Each structure stands twice: as C-alpha cells, then as structure tokens.
Amino acid sequence: MKPATAAAQALGWIDEATRAVVPPLHPSSTFVRDADNGFRSGRSYTRADNPTYDQAEAVLATLENGAGAALFASGMAAATAVFLALRPGDHVVISRVMYWALRSWLLGFATDWGLRVEVVDTTDLDALEAAVRPGETTLVWIETPGNPTLAITDIAATAGIAHAAGARLAVDSTVATPVFTRPLDLGADVVMHSATKSLNGHSDVLAGALVTRAADAHWEAIKRVRVQSGGVLGTFEAWLLLRGMRTLYPRVRAAAANAMAVAQHFQGHPLVEDVLYPGLADFPGHAVAARQMQGGFGSLMSIRVKGGEQGAIAAAANVKIWKRATSLGGVESLVEHRASVEGAQSPAPPDLLRMSVGIEDAGDLIDDFEQALAASRR
Structure with a gap:
C-alpha cells in the first residue's frame, strides 16, 4: 500500500473477534495471568502495553518507514525520553530554532541532570560540524522546519555529520509530518512527532510519538524510560489518535x-x-x-x-x-x-x-x- 492508503485504511487491520472495520478500544488497565502465573497474551499492565496502542504504532512505523514506534502522553514526554535514555555527562547538540518548551527543558532540567547541551544554528552545516565532537557527542537533535521561523535544516547532511562523529540523529518532524518528509529515509535514527498536532489533527488529543530506524539498544532504553516514568498515552487518546491519522x-x-x-x-x-x-x-x-x-x-x-x-x-x-x-x-x-x-x-x-x-x-x-x-x- 502507498502511505496514503495505509493511513486511510489503518493498514487494513480487521478486529478478529468481531470482524469490525473500526478498531476496538481496550480501556483495561490490567490483564489476567495464566494459571501457571505467566502472561501468554503478552499483556500484563497498560503502563507497559495495551492492544489499543498496537495499531496506531504500526501505522506510524509504516508511514515513517521505521522498525518500530512508541506512543507517549505528550510530545514533550516523547522528546524528553530520547534525552533521558542517554547518560549524565553526554554531550548533545540541538537546533537553535526549536519548540521552546523542549529548549527550556534542555537548558534547565536536562543540564542540571548532567547533559552537556550545546545550541547551534543547524541550518549552518559548518557551524554544526564544528559543534559536534567526534567520540564525545552522543546525539544531535534538529527540528525542521523549525518552529516558529520555519528554519530548514538539511537532514541528510546532518545525518552524515552526526554519524561520522559516532552520534545519533533525532529529528522533530512535527511540522513536516510523514506526508511531506520521512527523516529515517534521509539518514535519521529517530523521528519525533507531537502527535497532538497534525497526526491527530482535531485539537482534541494530547499525544507524542517516536519512530526508530533500528530496534537498537538506544531504542530499548527509550521504551524503558516510557514504562518507568509513566509517560504512556491513555487508551482513549490512542484510539482517537488512530482515528485522526486515517484522514x-x-x-x-x-x-x-x-x-x-x-x-x-x-x-x-x-x-x-x-x-x-x-x-x-x-x-x-x-x-x-x-x-x-x-x-x-x-x-x-x-x-x-x-x-x-x-x-x-x-x-x-x-x-x-x-x-x-x-x-x-x-x-x-x-x-x-x-x-x-x-x-x-x-x-x-x-x-x-x-x-x-x-x-x-x-x-x-x-x-x-x-x-x-x-x-x-x-
């Protein structure tokens, strides 16, 4: 399926229990153990997993051509999870033009926590290359188009600079959406969306999402942050988000x-x-x-x-x-x-x-x- 078809059909999944075209909502916060105390269903508790997330995450992973996706309680919860999966002392480079609340968090909480945060005009590739420290920088975070001046950063070129230094590249693609840009195809390692915005599209859901190019150790660390910090999306919000993504x-x-x-x-x-x-x-x-x-x-x-x-x-x-x-x-x-x-x-x-x-x-x-x-x- 082309991406527009995959979104409209929500991958064409049909509920096996009822044969319903519209996906069901599973509000349960907990799931029954087997008699031998196991969880053969793969479900135990909604903070870790819920069937309502599955389809929305699969649609997102498909639209971004990623290996996996994870929903969060907000765009901020998604974005901060990427940084909290790093270690105190790590050096990160971020765009000068970016979502103001995340910039404030990075220059406040994240810096106090121990990250070394360097702000640079990422539209200037020479300045970016000078800021990235080989063997020391662990993550480059860009937002393109940048909010609110619409500054454009070259994703492919930035990926080359980051990877040459041994760093990962994360892209906030909220403004572009997967309709117009697929950062993972251009070399990014993680793409972030404030799903509150265009992905949902109706100003009635607070949500965030991450999609990864590879299911690597950093991705597993991000998912642990989601579970341990409790930044998971509510099931009703996940259901509404899937409905929004279909249009x-x-x-x-x-x-x-x-x-x-x-x-x-x-x-x-x-x-x-x-x-x-x-x-x-x-x-x-x-x-x-x-x-x-x-x-x-x-x-x-x-x-x-x-x-x-x-x-x-x-x-x-x-x-x-x-x-x-x-x-x-x-x-x-x-x-x-x-x-x-x-x-x-x-x-x-x-x-x-x-x-x-x-x-x-x-x-x-x-x-x-x-x-x-x-x-x-x-």
Missing part, C-alpha cells in the same frame, strides 16, 4: 495548499514586513526544503507585520476566522504572537505572528487577515 493525508495536503495560497498572497504586501514559508522560492532554505519535503511544504507559516510588536499584536486582535490560540496542525486556522509566549530566549522577532493554516476556504482566510491588518492601522 492525515487529505487534511495535511489541503492545509498545505491553503498555506501556500496565504503565503503567496501576503508576500510583498504593504503592511507585511516578511513572509516566512519554505514553499516560497526566495525563502532561505527553500532549495533544501524542496529536496527533502516531497509534495508540499506544510501548513505552518509566519508573517512579520509592519509596525513591530504593537502592529503584530494589533493584527492578531482583529482576526475573526483565525483563532488566537496555541498549537498547530488542526483543521482550524490559528494565529499567535510567539515572542510573548516564548519569552526572552525566543528566536521569534517581536513582529512575528505564527500562523497554523487549517482546511477552511483559502479565500476566507486571506480576506480575514487582510481586514485584520487594515483594522490594526486604524
């Missing part, structure tokens, strides 16, 4: 087409300083994005509004169809002033509005932001 391809493609239309419309607009979107030919990193993002450039974009921070916040205050809210990848369009959210360490300029484009009519989205820009100047 992943049409949703994400429609939203990306809308994002391109919005980006092209506001490029060169008299009230707009700049449009940040990898699909625009003059966007820094467009050539790399075009090479590693097949079929589209995602639904996330940012607009820098003329008038600085005050102008950006005023524009956001006047939207009617766009919603002023955190998150991305849902069917509804959201806008947010990221510098206010992320604080002093944010790479977001003060005039930047992050825009998660949904699947509404593109003309409505354009008209609404046009009137918001005009209203902000009155």
Whole structure:
C-alpha cells in the first residue's frame, strides 16, 4: 500500500473477534495471568502495553518507514525520553530554532541532570560540524522546519555529520509530518512527532510519538524510560489518535495548499514586513526544503507585520476566522504572537505572528487577515 492508503485504511487491520472495520478500544488497565502465573497474551499492565496502542504504532512505523514506534502522553514526554535514555555527562547538540518548551527543558532540567547541551544554528552545516565532537557527542537533535521561523535544516547532511562523529540523529518532524518528509529515509535514527498536532489533527488529543530506524539498544532504553516514568498515552487518546491519522493525508495536503495560497498572497504586501514559508522560492532554505519535503511544504507559516510588536499584536486582535490560540496542525486556522509566549530566549522577532493554516476556504482566510491588518492601522 502507498502511505496514503495505509493511513486511510489503518493498514487494513480487521478486529478478529468481531470482524469490525473500526478498531476496538481496550480501556483495561490490567490483564489476567495464566494459571501457571505467566502472561501468554503478552499483556500484563497498560503502563507497559495495551492492544489499543498496537495499531496506531504500526501505522506510524509504516508511514515513517521505521522498525518500530512508541506512543507517549505528550510530545514533550516523547522528546524528553530520547534525552533521558542517554547518560549524565553526554554531550548533545540541538537546533537553535526549536519548540521552546523542549529548549527550556534542555537548558534547565536536562543540564542540571548532567547533559552537556550545546545550541547551534543547524541550518549552518559548518557551524554544526564544528559543534559536534567526534567520540564525545552522543546525539544531535534538529527540528525542521523549525518552529516558529520555519528554519530548514538539511537532514541528510546532518545525518552524515552526526554519524561520522559516532552520534545519533533525532529529528522533530512535527511540522513536516510523514506526508511531506520521512527523516529515517534521509539518514535519521529517530523521528519525533507531537502527535497532538497534525497526526491527530482535531485539537482534541494530547499525544507524542517516536519512530526508530533500528530496534537498537538506544531504542530499548527509550521504551524503558516510557514504562518507568509513566509517560504512556491513555487508551482513549490512542484510539482517537488512530482515528485522526486515517484522514492525515487529505487534511495535511489541503492545509498545505491553503498555506501556500496565504503565503503567496501576503508576500510583498504593504503592511507585511516578511513572509516566512519554505514553499516560497526566495525563502532561505527553500532549495533544501524542496529536496527533502516531497509534495508540499506544510501548513505552518509566519508573517512579520509592519509596525513591530504593537502592529503584530494589533493584527492578531482583529482576526475573526483565525483563532488566537496555541498549537498547530488542526483543521482550524490559528494565529499567535510567539515572542510573548516564548519569552526572552525566543528566536521569534517581536513582529512575528505564527500562523497554523487549517482546511477552511483559502479565500476566507486571506480576506480575514487582510481586514485584520487594515483594522490594526486604524
């Protein structure tokens, strides 16, 4: 099956007990032992395993062409598990532009715990190569496109640098989704998703996911972290996530087409300083994005509004169809002033509005932001 078919059919699995097309939900937290005290079913306790996870994880592994997948209670739980599977004293290199909460955790808790964290502009391969220490760096973590400036990092080139130094490469591919990028095929060792976003797509599930290229010792350590820290996803959330993934391809493609239309419309607009979107030919990193993002450039974009921070916040205050809210990848369009959210360490300029484009009519989205820009100047 092509990936779009695999997602829509959820691999075509049929419940053997009932012959149902829609997968069942197994809310049980515990499972019965055999008479000899064993667990021939392979199930003992939901913190370690549950049948509801199986299909969603199998779909994810298939979409990313990985050897295995694991669901987590949130994107943060998934991301931090990758680092907690390392050892205190390990050296890690991370992208300068990345999800702000993970950056804050790495520069706070993880550093206090003992990881040596080095932040670098991973779009600059020379700077990245200088930061990676052969025999010392254990993990390189990149996010591409990077949230919120959409910075593009070359996955294949980064994988070559990391592997030459004996390090693993992990990629946060939340913005790209497996619809447009498959990092494992480009040399990454682990791919992470905040499944809350496009994978689920309906803003009603908090979830995270990891997919591995190989079922190696690091992967086993990650799974132990999930069990021992209790960061496992609830069964109902796993069931909802699987339901959301079945419409992943049409949703994400429609939203990306809308994002391109919005980006092209506001490029060169008299009230707009700049449009940040990898699909625009003059966007820094467009050539790399075009090479590693097949079929589209995602639904996330940012607009820098003329008038600085005050102008950006005023524009956001006047939207009617766009919603002023955190998150991305849902069917509804959201806008947010990221510098206010992320604080002093944010790479977001003060005039930047992050825009998660949904699947509404593109003309409505354009008209609404046009009137918001005009209203902000009155």
